[in-house]
Amino acid sequence: MSETTPTSHTFQVDLRGLVDLLSHHLYSSPKVYVRELLQNAVDAITARRQLDPEFDAAFDTDSAAVRITTDGRRLRITDPGVGLTIAEVHKLLATIGGSSKRDEEIEGARRDFLGQFGIGLLACFTVASVITVTSRSARDAAAPAVRWAAKDDGSYTVTEVPHAEHPEPGTTVELVARPGEDWLEPDRVVRLAREYGSLLPVAITVEPEGGAPVRITDTPPLWEREYPNPTARRLALNRYCEEVLGFAPLDVIDLDVPLSGLTGVAFVLPHATSPSARPAHRVHLKRMLLTDTADNLVPEWAFFVRCVVDTDSLRPTASRESLYDDEALAVARDAVGAQIREWISRLAAEDPARLEAFLAVHELGVKALARHDEELLAAMLPWLRFETTAGRTSLPEFARAYQPVYLAGTVDEYRQVAQIAAAQGIGVVNGGYTYDAELVQALPRLDPQVKVEQLQPGVISASLDPLDTRAELALQSFLAAARARLDAVDVDVVVREFNPVSVPALLLDDREARRERQRAEAEAQADDLWGGILASIKQHAPRAQLVLNHRNPTVRRIGAIADPELAGTAVESLYGQALLMSHRPLRSADTALLNRSFMNLLERVTKDERPQD
Ligand SMILES: Nc1ncnc2c1ncn2[C@@H]1O[C@H](COP(=O)(O)OP(=O)(O)OP(=O)(O)O)[C@@H](O)[C@H]1O
Numbered sequence: 001m002s003e004t005t006p007t008s009h010t011f012q013v014d015l016r017g018l019v020d021l022l023s024h025h026l027y028s029s030p031k032v033y034v035r036e037l038l039q040n041a042v043d044a045i046t047a048r049r050q051l052d053p054e055f056d057a058a059f060d061t062d063s064a065a066v067r068i069t070t071d072g073r074r075l076r077i078t079d080p081g082v083g084l085t086i087a088e089v090h091k092l093l094a095t096i097g098g099s100s101k102r103d104e105e106i107e108g109a110r111r112d113f114l115g116q117f118g119i120g121l122l123a124c125f126t127v128a129s130v131i132t133v134t135s136r137s138a139r140d141a142a143a144p145a146v147r148w149a150a151k152d153d154g155s156y157t158v159t160e161v162p163h164a165e166h167p168e169p170g171t172t173v174e175l176v177a178r179p180g181e182d183w184l185e186p187d188r189v190v191r192l193a194r195e196y197g198s199l200l201p202v203a204i205t206v207e208p209e210g211g212a213p214v215r216i217t218d219t220p221p222l223w224e225r226e227y228p229n230p231t232a233r234r235l236a237l238n239r240y241c242e243e244v245l246g247f248a249p250l251d252v253i254d255l256d257v258p259l260s261g262l263t264g265v266a267f268v269l270p271h272a273t274s275p276s277a278r279p280a281h282r283v284h285l286k287r288m289l290l291t292d293t294a295d296n297l298v299p300e301w302a303f304f305v306r307c308v309v310d311t312d313s314l315r316p317t318a319s320r321e322s323l324y325d326d327e328a329l330a331v332a333r334d335a336v337g338a339q340i341r342e343w344i345s346r347l348a349a350e351d352p353a354r355l356e357a358f359l360a361v362h363e364l365g366v367k368a369l370a371r372h373d374e375e376l377l378a379a380m381l382p383w384l385r386f387e388t389t390a391g392r393t394s395l396p397e398f399a400r401a402y403q404p405v406y407l408a409g410t411v412d413e414y415r416q417v418a419q420i421a422a423a424q425g426i427g428v429v430n431g432g433y434t435y436d437a438e439l440v441q442a443l444p445r446l447d448p449q450v451k452v453e454q455l456q457p458g459v460i461s462a463s464l465d466p467l468d469t470r471a472e473l474a475l476q477s478f479l480a481a482a483r484a485r486l487d488a489v490d491v492d493v494v495v496r497e498f499n500p501v502s503v504p505a506l507l508l509d510d511r512e513a514r515r516e517r518q519r520a521e522a523e524a525q526a527d528d529l530w531g532g533i534l535a536s537i538k539q540h541a542p543r544a545q546l547v548l549n550h551r552n553p554t555v556r557r558i559g560a561i562a563d564p565e566l567a568g569t570a571v572e573s574l575y576g577q578a579l580l581m582s583h584r585p586l587r588s589a590d591t592a593l594l595n596r597s598f599m600n601l602l603e604r605v606t607k608d609e610r611p612q613d
Pocket residue numbers: 036039040041044079081082083084092093098099100101114115116117118119120121122171
């Protein structure tokens with residue numbers, strides 16, 4: 001088969017389809033058209049300044065460089081920028097993806113521009129059916145002014161404009177609203193222009209048709225202004241935070257990362273927030289608002305701040321609504337993280353009261369992140385508080401006084417032993433609160449000298465002193481009666497000497513014993529079949545132990561009771577009291593036992609009273 005001569009063609013673009021794609025899939029809202037217009041105007045002025053350094057002087061005055069007028073149906077934006085020749089109009093405006101800002105020859109200058117993709121102007125078609133650009137080039141004084149009028153069906157016309165109609169270099173873009181579209185309403189335009197452009201480095205006004213011009217720009221950014229004193233600066237930043245971010249900050253951290261051309265502030269949230277909540281930072285790129293919901297600007301652990309920054313070297317995504325997640329952003333993120341960490345260290349060294357105030361709000365979040373961030377953990381550990389047998393204290397301080405550090409696995413376990421352990425000089429940390437156990441276990445990684453051990457009941461019972469043999473012998477028959485009584489609730493009874501003297505009895509059991517008690521409880525309440533199954537898995541785990549304190553005067557008196565019935569009732573009461581102190585749930589057998597012992601005691605006490613008729 002012979003080949004035919006290839007014929008050459010160019011892609012056809014269905015403009016409506018493309019605009020539909022942009023408005024539904026690239027941009028979050030048609031409102032971005034204001035940003036694109038402002039951006040082109042500012043870029044054109046930048047290009048003109050590069051062309052003519054003298055030009056700058058004209059903009060040191062208060063008069064607006066960029067003027068937007070609108071009556072709601074027609075919007076015009078005028079800039080005194082570099083302008084366009086007829087050839088450029090065809091090449092740049094009528095070519096999708098065509099941009100003057102990617103010119104490799106002016107690579108150095110390119111960094112100065114906001115745009116780069118060559119699709120920005122198309123965003124205007126999401127709100128307008130006709131776009132007209134009238135322009136005179138500053139590059140070529142002899143070139144005539146030109147008007148490019150494009151419709152949303154993809155057709156456009158180009159006309160030369162008489163010199164008198166457009167004598168000065170610069171550009172006017174006019175939009176005609178789509179029928180029923182209210183994006184060009186003056187109030188809306190003022191709001192959007194402020195949202196995107198309030199920090200832009202050229203003066204901008206919006207003039208509602210027949211109304212007074214409204215100043216849009218308010219520069220330099222608050223954090224770069226001169227203030228009479230630090231308090232005035234802080235007040236201005238606080239006010240800004242309340243107005244724009246909606247909260248009164250707990251503190252303000254200055255950010256300055258020259259490598260990323262980034263300056264700004266991080267506002268510390270005044271209320272607790274979940275570390276997993278989506279962060280929302282306000283990022284300006286070359287002074288134009290890129291997004292107020294950036295979630296990749298600060299490290300994950302810095303969940304307690306909301307930043308407002310300006311950067312001139314990070315890259316936007318094509319929608320220009322978020323930061324492109326590249327190596328440069330990673331570097332900036334690390335640097336921002338380092339400055340937030342420095343703030344924490346500085347507070348720790350210079351203003352512990354403020355650090356305490358910060359942790360009072362964000363401690364749980366800091367703990368959550370410190371589990372996965374060894375550096376943060378090391379920085380914060382001296383400031384994080386844990387419940388321990390030496391009171392609420394930091395782990396490094398606690399570990400200096402107690403070795404090993406015992407970790408109670410649950411709040412109940414901790415409560416059970418805290419008082420006794422403290423009296424015996426055993427250091428226990430309550431690992432029952434969210435994240436605390438993990439952080440205690442991380443201690444030896446930071447300081448290999450520190451030993452952390454899981455608390456077993458044996459540790460406590462081994463620390464209780466045995467009685468001397470004579471005292472032990474004297475208590476034999478009492479102990480036999482006591483054990484017989486508590487056998488029904490599966491509890492053993494022993495006597496030891498320990499501090500504090502005020503604690504008469506201590507109930508010790510480990511998790512296995514507790515599980516066994518629950519199993520036995522279920523068995524007692526189950527029907528025959530289920531009860532049989534539960535009985536078959538009965539464990540011979542160590543039983544719970546009621547440890548009576550021989551140093552306690554009441555216990556001594558109880559030990560001397562000759563009447564086995566009364567001795568049994570007294571032991572039941574001691575068990576009930578120890579059980580309540582341990583905060584463990586009462587099984588039905590426990591409740592019955594408590595009731596019985598209480599009633600028996602009441603009867604004993606009142607038996608000689610005669611009821612009065
Ligand atoms: N006001 C203006 N003055 C002079 N030239 C302009 C103006 N507006 C647009 N242009 C020219 O038209 C080109 C295309 O503009 P468009 O907004 O579509 O893309 P861009 O700004 O280059 O890139 P981006 O898609 O990133 O915004 C620009 O590169 C610029 O050369």
